[in-house]
Amino acid sequence: MIKYHNHIFSFILLVSCVLHGQDIKLFKAQDYDLKGKVKSCTVVTDYGKEIFDFDENGFLVQSTTEYNDRDKDIVRYKYEGGELLEKRMESYKDNTLDASSSLVNFYEIDTTGLKYIKETIVSFDKEFFEQQEYYYDEAGLLTKVVSSHENAVDERLVERTQFKDEQTETCFDNGVIAQSIRKSSKKTKSGKNLEVVLRKQFVDGDPSKAVEEITNENGQLVSEQLFMFDTKENQFVPEEKKIFSYDKNGVLTKMLLKKGNAESVKEFIFQFDDSEHKNWVKKIITPDNTYTTRIISYYELEPLTEENN
Numbered sequence: 001m002i003k004y005h006n007h008i009f010s011f012i013l014l015v016s017c018v019l020h021g022q023d024i025k026l027f028k029a030q031d032y033d034l035k036g037k038v039k040s041c042t043v044v045t046d047y048g049k050e051i052f053d054f055d056e057n058g059f060l061v062q063s064t065t066e067y068n069d070r071d072k073d074i075v076r077y078k079y080e081g082g083e084l085l086e087k088r089m090e091s092y093k094d095n096t097l098d099a100s101s102s103l104v105n106f107y108e109i110d111t112t113g114l115k116y117i118k119e120t121i122v123s124f125d126k127e128f129f130e131q132q133e134y135y136y137d138e139a140g141l142l143t144k145v146v147s148s149h150e151n152a153v154d155e156r157l158v159e160r161t162q163f164k165d166e167q168t169e170t171c172f173d174n175g176v177i178a179q180s181i182r183k184s185s186k187k188t189k190s191g192k193n194l195e196v197v198l199r200k201q202f203v204d205g206d207p208s209k210a211v212e213e214i215t216n217e218n219g220q221l222v223s224e225q226l227f228m229f230d231t232k233e234n235q236f237v238p239e240e241k242k243i244f245s246y247d248k249n250g251v252l253t254k255m256l257l258k259k260g261n262a263e264s265v266k267e268f269i270f271q272f273d274d275s276e277h278k279n280w281v282k283k284i285i286t287p288d289n290t291y292t293t294r295i296i297s298y299y300e301l302e303p304l305t306e307e308n309n
Contacts (some may be wrong), residue, residue, distance in 0.1 A: 023142040024117065024134065026084055027060040027077075036277035037299040044293040048072075055079075056299050070095050083109055090124075099124035115140060176205040193217050200236075210236050220246055 029038045032052060043050040051064040065073045071093055078086040087105040091098045102124040110116045115136040121129040128150070135144040145156040157172045166184040170177060182198045194217075200210040207229040214222045223243050227236035240259040247253050255266045271282040273296055284291045 024084065026079075026082075028058040029054050029060075030058070031060075033280075034296070035279055036275065038279070039297045039299045040295075041297075042295040044295075083107075097124065100127070103129060114138065177202050194222065207236065209239075218250060220244070220250060220252075 029035075029041075029052075032041060034041055037056060037058070038054055040054070041052045043052075047067060049064075049066040051062075051066065052060060053062040053064075055061050059077070059079055061077050061079075063075045074088075074090045074092070076086075076088040076090070077084060085107055089103045089105075091101045100123055103121055104124065105119055105121050108118040110118075117134040117136075119132040119134070121131070123129060131148040133146040133148075134142060135146075137143050141158075141160070143158050145158075147154045147156070155174055156178070157175075159170045159172070161168045161170075166182055168180060168182045170180040172178060179202060180200045182200075184196050186194050186196060188194060195215045197213045197215075198210060199213075201208045209229065210227040212223075212225045212227070214224075216222050221244055223241060225241040226239040228239045229235070230237045240257065243256040243258070244252060245254040245256075251270055252268050254268065257264045257266070266288065267286045269284040269286070270280040271284075272278045273281045275296075275298060277298075279294070279296050281294050281296060282291060
């Protein structure tokens with residue numbers, strides 16, 4: 001089945017969430033550490049506000065960055081049948097749309113055989129920016145991305161291998177290795193399962209840095225370790241490690257940072273809303289004494305009371 005979405009520019013094109021050879025990502029409320037049928041979440045920052053709006057299925061439909069009363073960036077998402085149809089990135093300066101820096105992504109999705117997605121990105125003043133073609137295998141996994149720019153065509157190939165309980169995904173840009181992701185699992189002494197993900201990055205085919213993330217059975221990040229490649233030792237060497245602690249309810253309480261012989265601790269204090277979902281509305285980090293505030297609204301109707309019966 002081929003799905004088309006027509007736009008005022010009269011293109012039949014594709015939209016994706018991510019550029020430069022990565023698979024298309026559909027963002028949902030849980031990606032922002034939100035539970036329940038969240039309608040909107042406003043995050044107060046030191047530079048303004050971040051506002052996230054979701055539909056009743058939890059998909060992100062609009063994100064807004066407000067710098068002040070007159071300057072803001074808006075990203076709008078349109079979906080159909082669980083597929084992203086269009087993504088519009090609008091930049092407003094002095095309350096006026098900047099057409100040259102605002103972009104529209106369009107899609108064409110073909111699932112008559114192996115899944116194929118074509119994405120074209122243009123500016124609001126109709127200048128061509130980029131085109132990407134995504135190719136998938138029988139299992140629906142991304143195998144190739146072809147990116148067409150004004151003066152060049154780039155190709156990213158994705159290869160997957162399995163060795164015992166380890167899965168490795170390797171990406172090659174124009175034949176040169178760019179990154180690899182290895183997933184495996186291990187058991188603790190107490191018998192609990194941990195998932196280990198090692199991501200390596202390469203620059204012009206040479207190893208550059210790596211990050212190892214370990215998560216527990218509840219999907220919580222237990223540790224994150226950064227490695228840098230030492231050309232003299234010809235291997236990755238540890239740079240820093242973060243260890244995370246949680247309370248009995250699974251709420252983050254502490255992060256221990258180890259860097260060389262030095263250690264530092266950050267503690268987290270959360271305040272939660274009074275909904276049944278218990279989403280946090282204020283996060284305080286000590287000893288920095290920094291805090292983040294969130295304002296959350298839900299789709300659920302408030303329960304009836306005698307006063308509104």
